[in-house]
Amino acid sequence: xxxxxxxxxxxxxxxxxxxxxxxxxxxxxxxxxxxxxxxxxxxxxxxxxxxxxxxxxxxxxxxxxxxxxxxxxxxxxxxxxxxxxxxxxxxxxxxxxxxxxxxxxxxxxxxxxxxxxxxxxxxxxxxxxxxxxxxxxxxxxxxxxxxxxxxxxxxxxxxxxxxxxxxxxxxxxxxxxxxxxxxxxxxxxxxxxxxxxxxxxxxxxxxxxxxxxxxxxxxxxxxxxxxxxxxxxxxxxxxxxxxxxxxxxxxxxxxx
DNA sequence: AAAAGTCTCAACCGCAGTTAA
DNA sequence: GTTAACTGCGGTTGAGACTTT
Numbered sequence: 001x002x003x004x005x006x007x008x009x010x011x012x013x014x015x016x017x018x019x020x021x022x023x024x025x026x027x028x029x030x031x032x033x034x035x036x037x038x039x040x041x042x043x044x045x046x047x048x049x050x051x052x053x054x055x056x057x058x059x060x061x062x063x064x065x066x067x068x069x070x071x072x073x074x075x076x077x078x079x080x081x082x083x084x085x086x087x088x089x090x091x092x093x094x095x096x097x098x099x100x101x102x103x104x105x106x107x108x109x110x111x112x113x114x115x116x117x118x119x120x121x122x123x124x125x126x127x128x129x130x131x132x133x134x135x136x137x138x139x140x141x142x143x144x145x146x147x148x149x150x151x152x153x154x155x156x157x158x159x160x161x162x163x164x165x166x167x168x169x170x171x172x173x174x175x176x177x178x179x180x181x182x183x184x185x186x187x188x189x190x191x192x193x194x195x196x197x198x199x200x201x202x203x204x205x206x207x208x209x210x211x212x213x214x215x216x217x218x219x220x221x222x223x224x225x226x227x228x229x230x231x232x233x234x235x236x237x238x239x240x241x242x243x244x245x246x247x248x249x250x251x252x253x254x255x256x
Numbered sequence: 257a258a259a260a261g262t263c264t265c266a267a268c269c270g271c272a273g274t275t276a277a
Numbered sequence: 278g279t280t281a282a283c284t285g286c287g288g289t290t291g292a293g294a295c296t297t298t
Contacts, residue, residue, distance in 0.1 A: 011292085012266070034283065050284075051267070086286060101287075102265050 009043040013052055017042055021049055022057050055096045062094035066103055074100055075108060 009017070024040035030053065033046030042049060055061070066074075070092055077088040085097035085104075092100065 010268075032283085045268095046283075047269090047285090048267075054285095055266080083287065097286075098266075106264055 008045060013056075017044070018052070018057055021053060025053055025057070051098075055098050060094050061096060063099075066095075070095065071103075071108065074104060075112070078104065078108075 013021075020040050020042055021036070024036055028036070028039075033050040035046075036042070036049050037044050037046045040049075044052075056063075073092060074088060077091055081087050083101075085101040089095050089097040089100050
């Protein structure tokens with residue numbers, strides 16, 4: 001009597017499940033996750049299949065050993081974007097939003113808490129720790145695409161079709177901010193060693209260069225390479241102040 | 257040695273946006 | 278225009294590993 005309960009596996013994925021999913025996606029491609037779950041014979045929901053694939057099985061995923069360069073980039077991008085892990089992940093090839101989020105919550109947020117700086121953003125970041133130890137977003141929550149669209153339109157109107165070629169999706173705002181960041185050399189970790197242009201896809205190669213550079217002609221300690229020095233970030237803070245104040249003003253969050 | 261406390265991270269959950277019917 | 282299904286995202290949880298007492 002009654003309906004037959006649908007059998008759904010939960011918890012850790014087995015190697016067999018991983019194999020089934022990998023083979024299925026290799027043949028049929030990504031997407032249609034509900035059907036993947038059904039057709040592949042996996043007793044998992046579509047969301048679970050998607051997450052497993054994107055976070056662990058997809059070729060090119062790097063696991064663990066987050067380099068100091070990547071760490072540095074995560075901190076910088078977090079200051080730009082807040083808890084927009086998917087956007088941050090897009091700038092770190094091979095890293096997933098989940099991994100970055102975990103790394104932030106378990107390592108960086110604690111470390112930054114211990115590192116008082118004069119940076120207004122760092123201070124606000126520290127103040128935004130909630131009681132659970134998680135970080136409240138700096139920037140408006142990413143999910144409100146509509147409001148970001150509106151923001152873009154208003155910016156366009158205000159700027160009369162300004163020089164910034166902003167796209168229509170939220171990534172454009174991130175790109176816009178980050179591109180400005182690049183232009184101002186704000187992503188360069190050390191002024192003197194800023195010869196690599198710090199383009200993120202080149203990060204692994206850059207990391208080698210930075211390591212060697214730091215060890216040869218940089219007077220600062222390796223840890224200085226990573227630390228959020230207030231002097232280093234003042235230009236970024238100014239830029240962010242302008243952009244985020246615009247957005248905060250638009251969202252009516254000026255007092256936050 | 258073992259109990260208690262803490263940390264890590266894979267996975268789940270629920271919400272919101274998008275797409276298709 | 279409406280609705281349901283699907284997808285993507287960030288927050289949160291909890292099991293297992295690790296550390297401390």
